[in-house]
Amino acid sequence: MDEAQQPPHAYRGRRRVELPRTRLAAVFTTAVVGAGIVALGVSTALPEPRNDLSLEASGNFDDITTRAGADDRASRSRTGSMSTVTMPAPDVWVLPMQRYTLTSFYGERWGRLHPGVDLGAPQGTPFNAVAAGKVILCRWNGGYGYNVMIEHGDGIVTVYGHASKLLCKEGQLVKAGDRIALTGNTGHSFGAHLHFEVRQHDKPIEPLAFMRKHGVDIQKHTEDIYR
Numbered sequence: 422m423d424e425a426q427q428p429p430h431a432y433r434g435r436r437r438v439e440l441p442r443t444r445l446a447a448v449f450t451t452a453v454v455g456a457g458i459v460a461l462g463v464s465t466a467l468p469e470p471r472n473d474l475s476l477e478a479s480g481n482f483d484d485i486t487t488r489a490g491a492d493d494r495a496s497r498s499r500t501g502s503m504s505t506v507t508m509p510a511p512d513v514w515v516l517p518m519q520r521y522t523l524t525s526f527y528g529e530r531w532g533r534l535h536p537g538v539d540l541g542a543p544q545g546t547p548f549n550a551v552a553a554g555k556v557i558l559c560r561w562n563g564g565y566g567y568n569v570m571i572e573h574g575d576g577i578v579t580v581y582g583h584a585s586k587l588l589c590k591e592g593q594l595v596k597a598g599d600r601i602a603l604t605g606n607t608g609h610s611f612g613a614h615l616h617f618e619v620r621q622h623d624k625p626i627e628p629l630a631f632m633r634k635h636g637v638d639i640q641k642h643t644e645d646i647y648r
Contacts, residue, residue, distance in 0.1 A: 513597040513646045514635035517581065517617050518548040518604075523640060524614060527627045536625035537580065537618025538639065544585060544613040546604040550595040551579055551617075551637070559591045559601075565616065566608025569601050578623075582616035583607050597646070 517540065525539035542548075554573040562568035565582035569589060572578050585605025589595060606613045617639075619628040629639055636645035 512552075512635070514552045514632065514637050515549070515597045515644050515646060516637055516639065516642065517551050517615060518542060518546060519642075520546070521615070521642075527618075527625075527629070534625070536620075537582075537616050538628055539614045539616055540639075541612065541614045542604045544603075544605060546613075546615075547588075547600050548581060548584075548602060548604060548615050550597060550599045550601050551632070552635070553596045554579075554594075556589050556591055556593045556595060556601070559587050559589050559593075562608075564609035566610060567602065567605065568608075571595060571601075576622040578620045580616070580618040580620060582618075583610040583614060585613075 521540035521542045523538060524541040525535060527538055528535060550571055552571075552573050554571040556569065557572045557578070558568060558570035560568065562582075565580070567582075567584040567587050569581040569584065569587065570578055571581075581602060583605055584602035585607060586603040587601075588603070589599075589601045595601065604613050604615050610616075617628060618625050619631050620626065632639055637643070
C-alpha cells in the first residue's frame with residue numbers, strides 16, 4: 422500500500438515540532454536566570470579567606486610596614502642598639518708566626534731574667550704583629566739587635582727581637598697578622614730565632630699565659646681569632 426492509500430490516522434513516525442521563536446527565547450532566558458541563582462547560592466556557601474595566609478597569598482599588604490618594624494625591633498633587641506655594620510671589629514690576637522720551635526721560656530736564665538720566649542725558625546722567616554697597634558720602635562736596639570715594639574693600648578706592648586730585616590716603620594699602624602720583620606741572629610743572640618715578649622706598663626710579664634687569655638696558645642701552635 423502506498424502513502425496515498427494509507428488511512429489518515431495511520432502512524433507515520435516521529436515528527437519534529439517547531440517551537441515559535443518567542444517561546445524559544447523565553448526558555449533560554451529562564452535557563453540563564455536559573456544558572457545565576459545557582460551560582461549565587463554556591464558563592465554564599467564558600468568559606469571565608471584564611472587570616473594566616475602569607476601577605477602575597479591573601480593580597481593584604483596593609484601591615485607590611487608594621488611587621489617589618491616589629492622584626493627590626495626584635496633584631497635590635499637581640500644584637501643591641503648597634504648594627505653589625507657599625508659594631509667594632511673583634512679583639513683579634515694571632516701567633517707571631519706559623520712555623521717555629523719553642524726553644525726558650527720566660528724566667529731566670531744564667532742568673533738573669535729572660536723576659537720573653539724564643540721561637541726558633543730558619544733565617545729570614547717572616548713574622549707578624551700579634552694584634553693591632555702602633556709601632557713605637559723599629560730599629561737597632563742594643564742586645565735586641567734589630568727590634569720592633571708595638572703598643573696595643575691599656576699599657577700593653579709586644580716586643581720582637583733579633584730580626585735580620587725590618588719591614589715596618591715607627592709610627593705605622595698595623596693589624597693582627599701584618600708582616601713586620603724577618604727572623605735573624607742580630608744583637609745578643611745564638612742562632613736564628615724570634616725573641617717575643619709582652620710588657621705591661623713597662624714591666625715584662627709571662628707571655629704564654631697572657632697570649633692564652635687572648636685565644637692564642639704558642640706552645641700548641643693554635644689560635645682562636647673568633648674568641
